[in-house]
Amino acid sequence: MNKKALQWFYQELPDLVNKGVLSPDAANKIKEHYGEVKVRDKKWMFLIVCGVIGALLIGLGIIMLIAHNWDDLSRGARAFLSILPLVIGQGLSMWVLLKRPNSDAFKEGAAIFLSLMVGASIALISQTYNISGDTQDFILTWMLLIAPLVYFMQASIPAAIYLIGITSWAGGFWDAPAKALFYWPLFLVVIPHFIWSLKIKTYSLRSTILSFVMAASICYGAGFSLGRNWPGGWVIINSSIFTIFYLLGNLSFDKITINWQRPLRFIGGVGICVLMFIFTFADMWRHLISAQEHFLVKSSPLTLFFDSVITTVIVSVSLVLFLHVYRKKDVLKILFGVFPVLTIFGYVINMNTVILSPLIFNLYVFGLSLFCIMSGIRKNNLSLANIGMLILAVLIIVRFFDSQISFIIKGLVFIIIGSGFLATNAVLVRRKGGSK
Amino acid sequence: MKNKGLILGLFSLLALVQIVVPLSMISNRETIIKEGVEFKFKTAPIDPYDAFRGRYVWLSIKENEVAVPKGLDLKHGQLVYAFVEVSEDGFAKFLSLTTEKPRGLAYIKAKSGYVYKGKVRLELPFDRYYMEEGAAPKAEKIYRQHTSRDKQDAYLTVKIKDGMAAITGLYVAGEKIEDVVKKVK
Numbered sequence: 225m226n227k228k229a230l231q232w233f234y235q236e237l238p239d240l241v242n243k244g245v246l247s248p249d250a251a252n253k254i255k256e257h258y259g260e261v262k263v264r265d266k267k268w269m270f271l272i273v274c275g276v277i278g279a280l281l282i283g284l285g286i287i288m289l290i291a292h293n294w295d296d297l298s299r300g301a302r303a304f305l306s307i308l309p310l311v312i313g314q315g316l317s318m319w320v321l322l323k324r325p326n327s328d329a330f331k332e333g334a335a336i337f338l339s340l341m342v343g344a345s346i347a348l349i350s351q352t353y354n355i356s357g358d359t360q361d362f363i364l365t366w367m368l369l370i371a372p373l374v375y376f377m378q379a380s381i382p383a384a385i386y387l388i389g390i391t392s393w394a395g396g397f398w399d400a401p402a403k404a405l406f407y408w409p410l411f412l413v414v415i416p417h418f419i420w421s422l423k424i425k426t427y428s429l430r431s432t433i434l435s436f437v438m439a440a441s442i443c444y445g446a447g448f449s450l451g452r453n454w455p456g457g458w459v460i461i462n463s464s465i466f467t468i469f470y471l472l473g474n475l476s477f478d479k480i481t482i483n484w485q486r487p488l489r490f491i492g493g494v495g496i497c498v499l500m501f502i503f504t505f506a507d508m509w510r511h512l513i514s515a516q517e518h519f520l521v522k523s524s525p526l527t528l529f530f531d532s533v534i535t536t537v538i539v540s541v542s543l544v545l546f547l548h549v550y551r552k553k554d555v556l557k558i559l560f561g562v563f564p565v566l567t568i569f570g571y572v573i574n575m576n577t578v579i580l581s582p583l584i585f586n587l588y589v590f591g592l593s594l595f596c597i598m599s600g601i602r603k604n605n606l607s608l609a610n611i612g613m614l615i616l617a618v619l620i621i622v623r624f625f626d627s628q629i630s631f632i633i634k635g636l637v638f639i640i641i642g643s644g645f646l647a648t649n650a651v652l653v654r655r656k657g658g659s660k
Numbered sequence: 661m662k663n664k665g666l667i668l669g670l671f672s673l674l675a676l677v678q679i680v681v682p683l684s685m686i687s688n689r690e691t692i693i694k695e696g697v698e699f700k701f702k703t704a705p706i707d708p709y710d711a712f713r714g715r716y717v718w719l720s721i722k723e724n725e726v727a728v729p730k731g732l733d734l735k736h737g738q739l740v741y742a743f744v745e746v747s748e749d750g751f752a753k754f755l756s757l758t759t760e761k762p763r764g765l766a767y768i769k770a771k772s773g774y775v776y777k778g779k780v781r782l783e784l785p786f787d788r789y790y791m792e793e794g795a796a797p798k799a800e801k802i803y804r805q806h807t808s809r810d811k812q813d814a815y816l817t818v819k820i821k822d823g824m825a826a827i828t829g830l831y832v833a834g835e836k837i838e839d840v841v842k843k844v845k
Contacts, residue, residue, distance in 0.1 A: 291715075292793045303686050307679065314675040321668055345682045351790040353689040354716075354827040369678050376671045400737075 230258055272429075275333030276381055283340030290348045299352060306348035313338035317377060328378075332430070335379035339370040339386075360396040363389050367410070374417050380430040383414045384437040391441045394448040402527040404449035408534055411445060414438075435487040439469055443495070450535050453523050456512040456571065459503065461535055463567040464542035466495030470560050471545040496563050497615065500592075501622060503570065503585040510578045512571075539564065556599065556608075559592050589619050597648070606652045613648060617641045692826040696819030697766055699744055699752035701786075703816045703830070704803070715796040716788040717830070717837075719816060725779045726754035734759075734772045734780055741767045741823060742782055751815065754782065761823070769823035786818055789830045795841045802840055803832050 237254070240246045246254075286309050297305070317334040324330040343366045349355070350362065367389040374383040394407035418438060421431040446465055451457035473489025502508055523531065546561035566588055570581035596612025599605070620641060624634055702722040726742055728734055743755040744766045757780070773781035791799060803814050817829045830837040 294792060299690075306682060306686075310678060310682065314678065318668075318671065318675070321664075321671060325664065342678055345678075346685070349682050349685045349689075351716075353685070354786060354789050355685070355689070356785045356787050365681065369674075369681060372670070372674045376667055376674065 271329040272332060275329040276336060279333040279336040280340070280381075283337050283344070287340060287344045287347065290344055290351070302348060302352040306345045306352070309341040310338075310345040313341035317373070321376070331377045332379045332381055335373045335377035335382045336385070339373060339382040342366055342369045360393055363393045363396075367393065371413050374414060378417075378420070380417070380421055380434045383417050384434055386414060387411070387434075387437050387441040391444050391448075394445050398448050401449055401452040401523050401531065404452075405527060405530050405534070407445040407449050411441070432487055436491070439488055439491040443491075446538070450531055450538075452531065453528060454531075454535075455514075456574075457535070459499075459512065460539060460564065460567050460571055463496070463499055464539045464564040466492045466499060467542045467561060467564050468492070468538070468545060470496055471542075471549060471557065474549075474557055475545075493560070496560055500563065500585060500589050501618060503567070504582055504589055504619065504622065506578065506582040509570070509574050509581045512574060539568075555595065559595060563588075586619070586623070589615060593619065601648065601652065604652060604655055606649065609648055609652060610645075613641075613645050617645070688824070689826045692819050692821045692824050693828060696821035696824075696826065698817055698819050698828065699746065699766070700750060701752050701816045701818060703814050715793050716790040717796050717799050719787050719789055719830075721784055721786075721816070723751070723753045724782045724784060726757050726782060728775060728778055728780050729756065729758070732759065734775055736772065736774070737783075738772045740770055740772050740780075740782070742770050743767045744820065752818075757782075766820050767823050768820060768825050785825050786816065786827050789816070789827060789837075791837070791841070795838070798841045798844055799830075799832070799837050802837075802844065 234255070237246070237251045241248050241251050290305075294302075313334070317338050320327070320330040320334040346362060346366055367386050370382055371386055373379060374386060390407060390410040393410075394404045397404040418431075418434060421434060424431075442465060443462070446461055447458070451461050469488045470492025473486065473492055542561075542564045546558075546565065549557040549561045566584060570584055574581045593612045593616035596615065597609050598612075600607075600609025600612055620637060624637075704720045704722070734740070738759070740757045740759055741762050742757045743762070744752050745755050747753045768782075768784065770785060771783040773783045775781075813834070814830070814832045816827060817831070818825050819828055832840055
């Protein structure tokens with residue numbers, strides 16, 4: 225049962241007993257039935273948030289002070305100053321590990337501060353000695369030096385900093401896939417921490433933040449490193465990634481809070497929706513192969529090998545997850561989960577004919593929207609019905625821009641869609657009101 | 661707690677590495693500055709902005725092209741060693757290049773850029789000169805005032821040792837840029 229609702233209900237119980245709605249005995253039995261709700265200590269939560277924000281602000285402030293670049297300082301003073309904040313950060317972390325090993329607020333805050341100070345230290349030295357601007361090397365050195373902190377301090381925000389760092393590192397090698405591919409082993413470094421943070425229920429906010437950063441990181445990382453020799457391969461890679469997010473986010477693991485799943489489901493769902501609309505355009509399929517020809521990079525056989533291995537793993541995982549939901553017969557998830565299968569099918573037939581693939585996706589989007597509307601109405605689920613209508617409306621609108629239809633008809637269809645929206649909502653709201 | 665001791669030990673190791681990396685960067689550069697041979701490179705400073713490292717003037721080194729030896733197929737970004745010598749006017753220029761690590765002679769480790777008409781543009785390991793916030797745009801302005809089409813008197817002093825280079829100063833009209841900028845205030 226929903227914890228918040230239970231918490232609210234427990235607060236109401238004494239009042240209900242006083243007013244005679246419930247007998248004290250019944251109230252106790254209810255409490256026994258649902259068990260105790262662990263109320264999270266708000267003060268503690270507040271401490272963590274303050275610790276994180278404080279450490280971030282102070283750390284960034286020191287970086288800015290350094291960025292001013294004090295001309296009057298001698299090289300010796302600068303060398304001293306570049307090591308000093310680092311040592312302070314390390315001392316702080318050491319103190320936390322010794323004296324406050326159980327405080328998430330202290331650990332998270334100290335780890336963030338130290339992570340930033342490592343970067344500040346290298347930056348100040350680069351500045352002092354005018355070390356040339358190889359930003360990629362700078363970022364990678366920085367990230368490798370902070371990665372172990374994620375584990376020693378059990379800190380998630382440094383893990384997020386690390387993910388952002390390695391993603392931008394990979395971004396600098398968009399023209400050198402042999403290097404960009406190292407994004408994946410670098411990425412794997414934080415996976416054990418991610419899984420650990422999911423299992424720890426106590427602080428779901430940080431696993432949510434981490435999930436968001438992680439999902440975004442994978443999307444960009446895949447774009448920078450995979451399919452660089454495969455014209456049009458991005459359609460299959462990206463649709464698989466978003467489907468994995470969506471289906472993973474929907475998996476119900478026992479005893480794992482559902483909070484972490486929302487970011488994955490959200491990013492996955494939005495990603496699938498955006499892609500499926502892109503795939504309804506005939507022009508996209510027509511130019512799928514030729515549009516990418518200029519961006520193709522020659523890769524060594526080894527690079528190609530790893531590229532295809534990682535790509536195969538991603539596509540396979542999405543297919544396995546699809547089979548999983550298929551067996552469970554949840555139609556909505558099946559409809560989303562089938563997306564990469566359709567994309568592969570569309571990609572293959574697109575090599576022979578360019579008419580069929582956009583047709584398939586137009587039918588797919590149409591079918592999906594109808595299903596959402598119908599099941600939304602059937603289940604009295606207002607948001608599902610609205611999502612369905614929104615998808616349908618967007619489909620009709622984008623098809624309008626494709627084709628030569630007079631303004632009168634366009635206008636009429638818009639009015640009809642709008643009225644449909646209002647009418648369905650009115651019916652659902654009234655039905656909901658009636659069922660109360 | 662056994663685990664705690666292990667974590668503390670590992671953390672200390674990490675802390676050591678975190679300090680050794682910047683310290684080795686410092687000692688590398690200090691060695692070049694102390695033991696390297698100084699060269700002057702003609703340059704043109706331009707002012708961009710770096711969010712991490714503050715203000716710097718971007719250096720466009722004038723003599724950064726060198727002939728590609730015959731039969732050598734250079735790839736973009738390939739590591740090369742470019743030999744430096746002092747020309748008659750006292751400024752450095754590149755003599756030739758090789759792809760194998762040389763001995764003797766002064767050389768700079770660089771990356772090959774675009775190849776055009778048998779010459780390659782070198783991506784040199786010195787392309788920025790950091791200055792105090794606010795000073796970099798002034799430096800660029802001063803440089804513009806001091807320079808005309810036939811006379812470009814900004815140069816960079818660089819110490820070179822075993823292929824590694826460290827900038828030691830940026831000069832405009834024979835004076836250190838920091839001093840010139842101070843006078844302008």
